[in-house]
Amino acid sequence: DIISINEEESNYDDESLIEKLKSILNNGQSIHPIECLQLDSRSKIEDYYKQIVEERGMEGIVVRLHNGPVYKVKPKITIDAVILGYVKSQGERFEMIKELLVGLCVSENKYIVLSKIYNGFDDSKRASFLTALESIKVDSNYIEVSGSNLAFIMVKPEIVIEFSCLDIYNENTKGPISKMSLTFKDETYYSEGKSSSASVTSPTFLRIRDDKKPNVNDTGLSQVTRIISIDSISSKNNTLKKSEILNKEIYVKNSKGINLVRKFVIWKTNKEDTGEYPAFVYHYTDFSPGRADVLKKDLKVSNSKKQIEEIFNDEILKNIKKGWEKV
Numbered sequence: 367d368i369i370s371i372n373e374e375e376s377n378y379d380d381e382s383l384i385e386k387l388k389s390i391l392n393n394g395q396s397i398h399p400i401e402c403l404q405l406d407s408r409s410k411i412e413d414y415y416k417q418i419v420e421e422r423g424m425e426g427i428v429v430r431l432h433n434g435p436v437y438k439v440k441p442k443i444t445i446d447a448v449i450l451g452y453v454k455s456q457g458e459r460f461e462m463i464k465e466l467l468v469g470l471c472v473s474e475n476k477y478i479v480l481s482k483i484y485n486g487f488d489d490s491k492r493a494s495f496l497t498a499l500e501s502i503k504v505d506s507n508y509i510e511v512s513g514s515n516l517a518f519i520m521v522k523p524e525i526v527i528e529f530s531c532l533d534i535y536n537e538n539t540k541g542p543i544s545k546m547s548l549t550f551k552d553e554t555y556y557s558e559g560k561s562s563s564a565s566v567t568s569p570t571f572l573r574i575r576d577d578k579k580p581n582v583n584d585t586g587l588s589q590v591t592r593i594i595s596i597d598s599i600s601s602k603n604n605t606l607k608k609s610e611i612l613n614k615e616i617y618v619k620n621s622k623g624i625n626l627v628r629k630f631v632i633w634k635t636n637k638e639d640t641g642e643y644p645a646f647v648y649h650y651t652d653f654s655p656g657r658a659d660v661l662k663k664d665l666k667v668s669n670s671k672k673q674i675e676e677i678f679n680d681e682i683l684k685n686i687k688k689g690w691e692k693v
Contacts, residue, residue, distance in 0.1 A: 380404065380432070415439055443534060444572065445470075445589050447480055448580040449525045450548070450555075451510060451518030452499045455492070462492035463499065466571070467510055467518045468527065471585045472547070475523075478563050478587070479545040482512060483529055486571030498525065506555035508546060509667065511644050517665045520555050526578040526585055531566035536594045538565070546642065560642070562596045607636035612646075612671075613678055617690040627653040628685055632678045638669065646674035650681055 368376040368386060378386055384402045391399040405411050411429060418424045419441060426440030447468035455464040465484040469477040487495070499521050506520040536543055545563035548555045578584040590596065611633045619626045629651040637643035644667035652662040664681075668674045 380430075411439075440533070442530060443532070443566075443593065444528055444530050445480075445566075446526055446528050446575055446578050446585050448477060448523045448585050449499070449521060449527060450477060450479065450523060451506075451520040452495065453512040453514070453516045453518055454496065456514075459489075459492070461496060462489060463487070463495045464492075464514065464516075465512045465518075466495070466527070467512075467520075468529070469523075469548070470587045470590065471523075471580055471582050472561075472587055473582065475550045476547065476558070477523060477550065477580075478547050478561055479510065480563065480590075481529075481531075481566050481569045483527075483569045483571050484513065485569065486529065491571075504550075504553045504555065505663075506548075508548060508555055508557035509643065509647065509665070510546070511667055515644070515667065515669075517644075517647075517667050522553075523550055523580045526575040526580055528572045528575050530570050530572055532568045534564050534566045534590060534593055536562075536564050536596050542596075564590050564594060564596060606640070609636060609647075610634045613675070615682060616693050617686050618693055619690045621656070621689075624654075624656045626655075627651070628690070629653075630678060630682055630685075632674050634671070645669040646671055648674055648677045648681070650685070652685070 368378065368383060370376055376383075376386075381404065384399075384404075387399045387402075391397055403414065405414060411427075415427055418427055426438055429437045429439055431437075447470055449466055450469045451467035452463045453465045453467075454460060455462045465482050467479065468481055468483060469479045472478055499519075502522040502524060504520050504522055510518045512518060543563055543565050544560040547558040547561040549558055550556075575584075582588075587596075611631065614629070614631045616630075617628045619628075631649045633647055633649075635643045635645060635647060638645040646668045648664075648666040648668075650664040654660060654662075666674075666677050668677065
């Protein structure tokens with residue numbers, strides 16, 4: 367477009383604008399006028415799209431209507447990914463998932479985080495996902511936080527979903543994008559450091575892929591690298607600061623000859639400057655051998671020391687009643 371020339375506002379119709387741009391830019395060394403056509407039907411636009419995008423492999427086309435609206439037309443991007451974790455909804459929707467954490471398989475039992483998905487689910491799907499995912503919860507030494515600042519509950523890498531996105535990119539204003547690589551071993555995720563990865567815009571859930579497996583062939587990184595290039599997948603072993611325990615309390619209770627244990631811990635991660643970790647973490651463990659669910663855990667995060675201390679104290683008041691002894 368031309369806003370002004372020689373401090374005078376321009377007012378060109380479409381045809382004149384194209385010719386003026388050509389006259390200004392045709393002899394440039396680094397800047398050239400883009401290819402422009404005037405088309406008078408949708409079918410001609412579709413034919414041009416096929417020629418430019420499908421045959422020539424270009425990213426897309428821009429369609430500008432006479433009455434003002436401008437549309438960017440690009441191929442729809444779909445990706446098959448593995449569900450790594452979930453976050454529950456709060457309030458009245460607590461029996462539903464709110465977000466999913468998904469990743470791609472880079473080798474056997476090794477995954478790299480790709481995206482968080484919160485669009486595309488109706489309420490019935492959110493509820494059914496919660497039922498399915500709660501039955502395959504696992505431990506993790508890595509904490510990923512959702513958009514609502516809740517820690518993802520990690521799950522076995524078993525379920526594959528298909529999602530769509532508007533775009534996929536390998537760098538942002540901070541530089542090349544890197545995300546956590548995870549190894550799944552002995553029912554636990556272990557962080558392996560950050561690796562070159564990608565981000566997507568507007569990820570939207572489409573469907574569960576029962577016909578796909580969480581392996582390199584079905585859910586691999588090649589789905590990304592066929593669209594954009596990324597660096598070697600080898601982890602960037604940046605040294606991270608050690609976490610610091612702020613408070614810890616353990617309580618025991620004997621019930622019919624069985625020892626019950628409840629443990630409360632808060633710590634400062636000292637990694638919040640990376641942008642990948644919360645500043646503070648609260649962790650609760652409830653061990654009861656006589657219960658069907660022997661080990662229950664809860665985890666909360668915050669960027670406020672005052673808030674995490676309040677959570678710590680409130681949880682002790684809520685869970686420790688008569689008969690419990692501090693050790």
